[in-house]
Amino acid sequence: MKKVNAVIACLLVVIMLTGCAGVEMNMQVNEDGTCRFAVTYCYQQSLYENMKQEKPADFEQGSKEINGKTYLTFRRELTFSSIEEMKNALENNTAYINALKNGSQAPEQYKEDQYSAPFENVTLTKDTFIGKLRQTNLSSTTQTKQTGNGVTDISSMVNGASGNISMAEYYKMYGVVMDISISLPQPIRESNGQIEGNQAKWTVDNMPADEKLIAVSSDQSIFAGDKEAPVIRGVKNNTATRNPVVVHISDNVCVKDVQINGKSYFVSDFQINKQGKFQIKAIDTNGNSSMVKFTIDRWGPNIYGVKNKKVYRKKVKLSFFDNCGIKYIKVNGKKQKARKKLVIRKKGKNTVIACDKAGNQSKVVFTIK
Template sequence: MKKKLMMRMVPAFMFFLLCSGCGMEENIVINPDLSSSITLKSYTTDEEEVMISQELEGVTYQQMMEGAGFVSAGKEELYSEEHNVYQLVMNRSAAETANDFAVVNNSQAVMWAGELAEMQEQFEEYTQDDFADDDLDGYVYTSDGIRILQNDLNITCPFVVAVTNGDVMEDGRTVQFCLDELEDYERLFAVGSKRVARIRTCTISGVEDGGFYRKDKVVKATSDGVIISFSVNGESLPVNEYRAVREGTYRVRVKMLSGATRKVKFTIDKTKPTTNIRSKKYKKKVKITFRDENSGVKKAVLDGKKIKNGTVVTKKGSHVLKITDKAGNVKTVRFSIRK
């Protein structure tokens, strides 16, 4: 199952840069063969680098960047102030690119933004301030006056973009997403056809709605349309696939860009039913009770005949009790009555 997203490749210190008044730009170029190249750029002023170096205990800011694989890319003037530019370029195969996106093909590119939203939440918690945009100079300020550059993710697609929740650039293929304006856990998407964006059909495979299972199950959503949300028990996931391992009830919800939704509910139950009857000799009649916590009891059979919960057994001799739950787990007990 795909787990690593593009932002998981960003070194952890990038968050530190965000918290230190620096700007970040990330450019992803998806090639026609669906391989890609990723360019990370970090922008800092000389003053900011001095401040950060003071916190690094004997390591300069430039040494830290070089240790992470960045190289100096000269200087750029941003918002009337000179910034040092550091750059990291990574080439990704088609398989690696597929792991960076929820869906990527020649008609759509969809990426989970959950980790980006988490970074923003951590940033706000770190500063204990709310952001306030200042459109006059292009910066974002915290309430105590700390200034940061806005942080952008640019994705260049192998198709002309028709529908997106970002801003389409002049070439018609590049979409800019402002990471400081992300809604919590939304997906970023760029679609090459309005027809694809309007598709409402979606298939959820691997389980049936209302199903009970005693083994791990992989549930997957597929569509020719655009899936903008895949959640399990209310938690948004980075990809359209989930492996259910633990016992319990799972509620899967898929939302399409077209507005259509699809839901399924299923239960994993790996535990056999329970009963008060033990494998031993009883000296008097016994009342049989049974239960199943997860999926519920489907049937109980005593000596080949179905019985109800609370059945009293008085007949002498050996008996076989089999209790089956809705997931297929079977509890078998052999006992006898000797008066």
């Protein structure tokens, strides 16, 4: 079975509009240094049947009730003799595939073009886990798409100043399951997930925006001393544009939450390509925040008081309006400062162009005799 037991990136792409699916990953570090990694893929019955796949080898089949829905489950558990061995499997594609092949009934099914390690940039010790989910594109389910520049376009999920729905709300609506946990030998003191004794857990309700998972059981704090706010790149505050906006958000520790017009999204690199007013707020785990506001506008300014290609026998009084504001006006090729009203007395043919702050233009041509 090829795509069924791939990592999250492959799994979530096949969800689309066909049904409910998800993944559970459980990691455990023991006191003696041995480790365990278990992955469970969950499929609603109709989705599994539509995929027309055979039961994957090496995976234990079962079923479970999640949020009132029954899912078919396929579970595989890998064991490791050392922390370093599991760390390598979590972040290195070759090591991960070799771990899947180890003891497999069908090792030939594990190919590098279909399987990849679930994390990147992993730190793993007895008291610390840090790992960024590898190309999960959580937002690639149902209502989003990937752009040519490799970021997620979330335009269909944001509706200008109102009408947004959060990523978590989308996932719950479509029955997407996301459950990741790490257990350390000692009680966890600090995490950007939910702490339950020795375990930290991440679900669709608390997934960090940059998908960087952190859990620490030592006394040394990662979050407490952090006073740096996240950095938002790709758009300037209080600007207007007619082009798609590609946003990149980063933080020295972790981008915990990205809010777009007040709703949370599991994205730190994304594109918005629709008209509207947008407010992006990025918050790290220690509460430091940054914010930008911008407008995407593709309509030219309104020009009142004159009609295109009409002839007038007296002076013409024009007025201008645009939601983004007027940047400049051109009268017969000469640029003028922005203004709300303008009187033209020149006889003959006149051309007036108004440009807004997003770069959109409107033009009228008329004659005064």
